[in-house]
Amino acid sequence: MRLFICEKPSQARDIARVLQATRRGDGCLAGSGVTVTWCVGHLLETAPPEAYGDRYKRWILEDLPIIPERWQVVVKPKVAKQLKAIQGLLQSCAEVVIATDADREGEMIAREIIERCQYRGPIQRLWLSALDEASIRRALTALRPGEQTLPLYHCALARSRADWLIGINLSRLFTLLGRRAGFDGILPVGRVQTPTLRLVVERDRAIASFVAKPFWTVDATLEADGTRFRARWQPPVNACDDSGRCLTETVAQEAAARLEHRASAQVSSVEIEAVREGPPLPFDLGTLQEVCSAKLGLGVQETLAAAQSLYENHKATTYPRTDCGFLPESMLDDVPNVLRALAAASPALAQWLRSADPARRSRAWNTAKITAHHGIIPTAVVIDLAQLSERERAVYSLIRARYLAQLLPDHEYLKSQVLLQAGQDRLVARGKQIQVRGWKAVIDELGDSDRPEPSQPLPTLREGADIRLLGTTVSAQRTQPPKAFTEGTLVKAMKTIANQVDDPRLKQKLKDSIGIGTEATRAAIIQGLIDHGYLQKKRRSLAATAAAHTLIEAVPREVADPVLTALWEQALDRIESGQLSVDTFLAKQAAWLTQLVHNHRSLTLPLPLPAPKGPSCPVCRSAMRQRKGRTGDFWSCTRYPDCKGTNPIKMSKRSVKPK
Structure with missing residues (x-):
């Protein structure tokens, strides 16, 4: 009997349907020579500190750090019955096919059970990115050898245990130090959540310390061949800042007065560039969360829930927890089927589908750039849009528009810049004239563009021509502080946290690993910081609480620094390639942690923390x-x-x- 181990019941039902395993058993679905069983996420978890000794039930500084000599796992009580069912199936099967999500964490969910049950038979891997019937059948014909993905388990195991070491020990350390300062609550510290919290704390400090500076702009209205357009006065170097803003009102007013007394300005140069702009990539989860936050006002957890439902419950889209926006070239064959499904589900799409070219290849189609998963796109399943919730429909519309954009013509426009001289004053007029809207049309109407981009068409101008000057306007403005984070922009900052790192090698490693956290965990990390009272929502914005500011001041810089994740990713790459063992990696983390706890055991937190x-x-x-x-x-x-x-x-x- 061949046993398929899936990550969750819904996934198991979809695979069992294709395998014609319809007979219900104890925690499984059975068919001819095949059985499909399921986990409910992780059935096992790393044992808590008290499993290594009763004394660890109490939080005492002298007991830190807690470093297990032999790691233990415990069964989650709510799923113990399902684990027992899988154990029985493993004892009687001839072969196992791991069919959990195709990533490190999915590999670990299955492998930790296989290891605990001491299964020693052959293993194959089903690598799925969508749960529609066609995708499952295609993946079943391309099973991978189990040895090929085993290193993913080693990486996940190393990361999980190292995160336990940091989370348990540093959370206890700073909680005990907090109690010494009068705070009767938990101060959680973690490799990802602490650098994330630091991002918000530093943004809040930048906003609080920001001092607005006044500046002035002068805009002139000109006319040529019956077309009016606007040009902006360019202040002299000695009157502006590094961004070219005029900082002196009298200089701006004097320039406006001079321009008011002139009848014309002379064209000194004309630059026209024809631009062809390809569509944005299909969504990865982080980008989808960012757009849904800005356009729909959704929290990152709400976006993830909607995308997960579209994938699992409706089979409408592909796997959502992806960090990649590219698509494999083999999926070009599916384009006609997907378009037919979209047309059947929504006749209102007819105008876009007529323009869509199934043979068009945008930059998204690039097999070489695929990571564990490809971008989030619609499947070829015909869905009933009425069965989707309002939120699901909105998220699906965004995903669908990005996919259709790949099949529409490029956005083409003329970008113009004209320099004019009016006596001693220089003016710049910039224009954009759209030639072909292309994919922009579907993004503007159905997708993630807030509004069509404004453009100023310029008349045909030639060097040396005198252009009629109609008048000027002086505007007083002020520089703006940095914007507070929203859940969407915080996810983006977690993905692009490499910008915070100076070392070029570590910066590149963070770019390669797509920042801190994963597409599957960032939403939970942000929600956890909100639930613990370290972040608070003010409408769509996030702000750090007083406790967050105190915690970030107290924790060692290296713990709140994303460099730690970059170093870990380097090590995990070596584990995956067989150059470093899990035990060696953990021994290095334990030594670092021991020294860190020793150095901070007598620390006094800088301020009393507010009660939760x-x-x-x-x-x-x-x-x-x-x-x-x-x-x-x-x-x-x-x-x-x-x-x-x-x-x-x-x-x-x-x-x-x-x-």
């Missing part, structure tokens, strides 16, 4: 948040699932409605 909102967890003393349960609302520990502490919500007399 709501009650404290009865188990770990962390902050709690309100959740909805089957029998009503209750308080749950913000460290869930690491801590299962709960409290009932006590109703006040005032909250009880009279009968």
